[in-house]
Amino acid sequence: MFRRLLAGPKGRARREALTAYLFLLPAILIIFVFGLWPVVHALYVSLHRWSVKPKGSQCFAYWLAEAGIGSPDALARTDCLGLDNYVELMGWQDSGAVLGMAAGLVLGLVAYRLGMRARRSEGRMVWRWVGTGISGLASLYFFARALPGLIRSGEWTYLVSVGLLLLAWLIWKGASHADSTLRLVLRLLSATALISAALFFFFVDFQRIWESGGPSDPARVFWKSMIYTVFYSVGTVPVQLSLSLLLAYILFKGIKGQGAFRLLYFMPYIAPSVATAVVFRRVFTLRDSGLMNQLMSFLGLPTLKWLHEPKGVNLVLLNVFNQVFGTSVAWPQIADPLNVILSGPSLALVSIIIYNWWVFVGYDTVIYLAGLGNIPGELYEAAEIDGAGRWALLRKITFPLLSPTTFFLTIIATIGTFKAFNHIWIMREDAARDTVETTTLLIFQVFRGQGQFGEAAAMSFILFAAILILSQIQNRVGDKLVFYG
Amino acid sequence: MVRMRTSQTHPASHRLRSAVSRGFTYFLLIVGAAIMVAPFVWMISTSVMTLGEANAGRLFPRTVRFSCPHVNLPSLSDNTVTGFAVSPSIRPGEQELHTDSYYVEVQDEGGWQFRLVNNKGTPVAIAPVGTSGQEVTVEWQPIPAGGGSVDTGLGMSFTFAPPGAYEAAVRRKGAARIDYVNCCEYPTDMENLATADRADREYAGRRIPTDLSSCRATVRKIDYFFSEFLGGNYYQAWVTAKFGSYLWNSIRLTFITLAGTLIISTLAAYAFGRIRFPGRNLLFGLLLSTMMIPETVTMIPNFLTITGNNPFLPFINWYDNWPALTVPFMASFFNIFLLRQFFAQVPDELWDAARIDGAGHMRFLIQVVLPLSKAPIMTVIVFGFIGSWNALLWPLIATKAGSNWWPISVGLQNFVSEAGPETHLWMAGASLSMLPVLILYFLAQKQFVEGIATTGLKG
Numbered sequence: 042m043f044r045r046l047l048a049g050p051k052g053r054a055r056r057e058a059l060t061a062y063l064f065l066l067p068a069i070l071i072i073f074v075f076g077l078w079p080v081v082h083a084l085y086v087s088l089h090r091w092s093v094k095p096k097g098s099q100c101f102a103y104w105l106a107e108a109g110i111g112s113p114d115a116l117a118r119t120d121c122l123g124l125d126n127y128v129e130l131m132g133w134q135d136s137g138a139v140l141g142m143a144a145g146l147v148l149g150l151v152a153y154r155l156g157m158r159a160r161r162s163e164g165r166m167v168w169r170w171v172g173t174g175i176s177g178l179a180s181l182y183f184f185a186r187a188l189p190g191l192i193r194s195g196e197w198t199y200l201v202s203v204g205l206l207l208l209a210w211l212i213w214k215g216a217s218h219a220d221s222t223l224r225l226v227l228r229l230l231s232a233t234a235l236i237s238a239a240l241f242f243f244f245v246d247f248q249r250i251w252e253s254g255g256p257s258d259p260a261r262v263f264w265k266s267m268i269y270t271v272f273y274s275v276g277t278v279p280v281q282l283s284l285s286l287l288l289a290y291i292l293f294k295g296i297k298g299q300g301a302f303r304l305l306y307f308m309p310y311i312a313p314s315v316a317t318a319v320v321f322r323r324v325f326t327l328r329d330s331g332l333m334n335q336l337m338s339f340l341g342l343p344t345l346k347w348l349h350e351p352k353g354v355n356l357v358l359l360n361v362f363n364q365v366f367g368t369s370v371a372w373p374q375i376a377d378p379l380n381v382i383l384s385g386p387s388l389a390l391v392s393i394i395i396y397n398w399w400v401f402v403g404y405d406t407v408i409y410l411a412g413l414g415n416i417p418g419e420l421y422e423a424a425e426i427d428g429a430g431r432w433a434l435l436r437k438i439t440f441p442l443l444s445p446t447t448f449f450l451t452i453i454a455t456i457g458t459f460k461a462f463n464h465i466w467i468m469r470e471d472a473a474r475d476t477v478e479t480t481t482l483l484i485f486q487v488f489r490g491q492g493q494f495g496e497a498a499a500m501s502f503i504l505f506a507a508i509l510i511l512s513q514i515q516n517r518v519g520d521k522l523v524f525y526g
Numbered sequence: 527m528v529r530m531r532t533s534q535t536h537p538a539s540h541r542l543r544s545a546v547s548r549g550f551t552y553f554l555l556i557v558g559a560a561i562m563v564a565p566f567v568w569m570i571s572t573s574v575m576t577l578g579e580a581n582a583g584r585l586f587p588r589t590v591r592f593s594c595p596h597v598n599l600p601s602l603s604d605n606t607v608t609g610f611a612v613s614p615s616i617r618p619g620e621q622e623l624h625t626d627s628y629y630v631e632v633q634d635e636g637g638w639q640f641r642l643v644n645n646k647g648t649p650v651a652i653a654p655v656g657t658s659g660q661e662v663t664v665e666w667q668p669i670p671a672g673g674g675s676v677d678t679g680l681g682m683s684f685t686f687a688p689p690g691a692y693e694a695a696v697r698r699k700g701a702a703r704i705d706y707v708n709c710c711e712y713p714t715d716m717e718n719l720a721t722a723d724r725a726d727r728e729y730a731g732r733r734i735p736t737d738l739s740s741c742r743a744t745v746r747k748i749d750y751f752f753s754e755f756l757g758g759n760y761y762q763a764w765v766t767a768k769f770g771s772y773l774w775n776s777i778r779l780t781f782i783t784l785a786g787t788l789i790i791s792t793l794a795a796y797a798f799g800r801i802r803f804p805g806r807n808l809l810f811g812l813l814l815s816t817m818m819i820p821e822t823v824t825m826i827p828n829f830l831t832i833t834g835n836n837p838f839l840p841f842i843n844w845y846d847n848w849p850a851l852t853v854p855f856m857a858s859f860f861n862i863f864l865l866r867q868f869f870a871q872v873p874d875e876l877w878d879a880a881r882i883d884g885a886g887h888m889r890f891l892i893q894v895v896l897p898l899s900k901a902p903i904m905t906v907i908v909f910g911f912i913g914s915w916n917a918l919l920w921p922l923i924a925t926k927a928g929s930n931w932w933p934i935s936v937g938l939q940n941f942v943s944e945a946g947p948e949t950h951l952w953m954a955g956a957s958l959s960m961l962p963v964l965i966l967y968f969l970a971q972k973q974f975v976e977g978i979a980t981t982g983l984k985g
Contacts, residue, residue: 058801064797064801075853075854076816080819080824086830304968308967311964312960314916316959322942328583462821463918463919467939489923500822502823505823
């Protein structure tokens with residue numbers, strides 16, 4: 042019977058398919074078990090109070106029992122928390138209101154989209170208008186229902202900041218159609234102002250989270266780690282990219298010994314990060330014998346505590362300034378959540394950022410070199426004949442044609458900083474307290490150190506969502522700014 | 527071409543300007559290269575230092591001790607004295623013996639005297655000369671007029687050269703500080719460990735023998751090479767800090783992972799790239815989506831899976847064993863994607879010809895496609911190697927403390943966090959863990975750079 046199935050021209054297609062499935066089997070098995078299934082499983086774990094095994098009943102049993110299907114024992118003692126882990130981490134007081142607001146926002150966006158399409162399209166217009174009306178009304182309904190709760194809990198700031206961001210996005214989008222420079226500038230300025238206002242309201246929200254719980258409150262710890270992650274990202278990516286662009290530009294001019302330079306610049310990236318981080322832990326030690334402190338003494342500057350320093354870098358710089366010039370400018374007394382942001386990343390985190398530059402400059406340079414190699418030489422020749430200067434060449438040809446490379450590197454580097462673990466884990470000193478604890482490290486600590494699997498899983502999903510949103514934004518912005526030739 | 531034209535038409539001042547700008551460019555590049563290389567140089571140089579030198583913040587060791595002072599005493603210089611050996615014992619709980627960071631000071635106060643100081647110059651307690659050795663003191667102790675051995679009790683003995691040898695040094699500084707260099711500071715021979723007569727003292731996991739005088743006799747040739755030729759630190763890292771076994775683990779794990787990766791990804795990539803079958807695009811898209819998922823999301827369920835807590839795979843029990851450290855890495859979709867792009871470009875005529883000759887897919891893959899795709903396969907190998915060698919988060923999760931399967935990354939991080947601040951040994955360990963990767967890099971430099979430039983990713 043098998044033979045019949047596999048014979049003839051139809052059978053040959055079946056044979057081919059069978060071969061393909063057999064070839065794919067090991068890969069699919071492994072990727073399913075260790076790559077795809079974990080997402081489902083982690084989502085399920087994140088709904089529990091869970092450590093290796095939950096002690097009470099799990100969510101499925103609990104929900105079944107609630108629906109009257111399973112045994113009622115499951116109701117008595119359960120570790121099923123529902124969305125509580127997420128609500129706790131987000132610091133929501135009135136989770137119903139916030140979720141209602143989210144539903145309202147999503148429906149509002151749907152309404153906007155449908156409305157835009159309905160305005161543009163010719164046929165089947167009526168249905169689109171009806172859809173717009175229904176989703177718009179539903180959105181209004183959700184907002185109206187959520188509003189009292191939001192005002193009561195002080196969480197209306199979410200609504201304001203999200204609304205401001207949306208408005209800024211609309212204005213920003215319109216900027217590309219602006220017909221005069223003045224209008225363009227005005228639009229960009231107002232978009233920037235709106236974004237700053239949104240950030241302010243986000244901060245108001247952060248302050249509320251900060252004040253509502255103690256120092257070990259999960260929401261506070263989590264959002265603090267998110268802020269450190271953002272510090273780390275912002276400190277790393279732009280500097281790294283500009284340094285490597287400069288390097289690539291120099292190397293590309295066909296100087297002698299280019300290969301040797303490339304070999305050397307690339308070494309930090311190739312060397313195992315655990316080992317180089319160990320070396321840098323000694324370079325940035327607080328002792329006077331550390332390489333960095335020796336350099337500081339050589340330059341006549343005071344030695345610093347580097348990886349042991351939990352104080353913000355702005356504060357440390359102020360101290361150095363005071364010591365060098367003999368002044369005594371004091372750091373203003375600011376209450377804590379604002380101070381965490383204003384004093385900047387801790388010197389310990391800055392040390393790690395410097396390490397990051399050292400590692401990734403070579404890598405970015407190689408990619409930029411490939412990007413420069415793809416720019417056709419005739420463009421430069423033509424422009425030179427037209428009398429373009431060096432700076433004009435750089436600004437009008439090199440930068441625009443490199444923008445896809447820059448865009449690619451920005452995404453890779455930003456997501457990389459959000460996922461970074463190895464070197465931060467190695468360079469972490471107890472004295473720096475939690476100031477180098479980026480979210481990935483926090484998740485690992487909560488998972489392995491405290492054994493709170495559910496909370497760690499919930500954190501990892503929020504981080505995942507942040508990464509997804511970030512790459513979406515970068516995609517959208519990138520589409521506008523990148524010149525793909 | 528453009529440059530040629532300018533150099534021909536422009537006068538000398540122009541040429542000078544371009545020479546200056548070129549010189550400046552080189553200057554920038556060399557400074558940058560120095561910054562890139564400095565930490566590596568510092569690592570190597572510190573890894574052959576003594577602890578005292580490392581703590582004193584020297585950039586280079588005073589002397590690279592390629593030979594043991596027992597065998598070949600250091601040459602006489604300004605403030606070094608030869609013919610001198612110390613073998614202090616350690617009283618439990620009394621003082622830490624970083625033998626290398628101790629010095630003996632000598633001075634002439636109507637008769638030669640000595641005392642023991644640490645690397646900060648603070649006197650260290652020793653037993654006074656001529657007593658039974660129960661009390662300790664930091665006072666200066668007399669040296670016999672003609673040099674020779676001084677036994678201060680408590681197993682501490684000092685052997686001095688005739689004082690004439692160090693007069694010159696003392697004249698300059700008031701008190702000469704003499705390096706106490708003793709390659710036998712730690713047991714260099716494992717047989718030596720078994721001898722019973724030894725203080726019950728450990729420092730950073732190393733036992734220190736009471737009597738070091740017999741060191742030289744028991745050092746075997748091969749150990750002698752490691753302990754003396756490599757300055758001792760590498761030997762310490764290799765044997766006592768178990769870097770040898772970590773390295774061996776890493777090599778085994780990397781090999782298994784790479785072998786699995788190659789077989790599994792080649793097969794899958796071939797299926798995606800060269801065979802038409804129903805559901806191909808759907809499957810491809812599904813697997814592609816796994817590339818976005820960060821490790822922090824997957825690590826918790828994967829831990830549950832390998833500990834047998836996956837409801838569908840309760841029979842898997844890989845915790846703290848090699849499959850847990852290799853199997854999850856074997857099928858990264860990135861590799862499949864990379865190879866598929868290449869396999870799909872193999873001309874169809876080749877496949878038709880092979881089929882006429884009676885070859886099946888497997889035979890075509892092995893005999894035609896693989897030999898054609900050496901470059902992407904090298905890329906997969908290179909990045910698989912680096913990724914596997916570098917893995918830290920997952921091995922930390924999937925093994926228990928002190929595991930026999932620890933790869934070198936975990937071994938190194940454990941050594942750094944558990945052991946004392948022994949910079950010189952840290953650096954030796956870091957050098958050992960870097961060595962295989964850097965060797966591979968210098969051998970296959972082209973594959974590394976091109977692989978990264980074309981794929982834009984690190985494994």
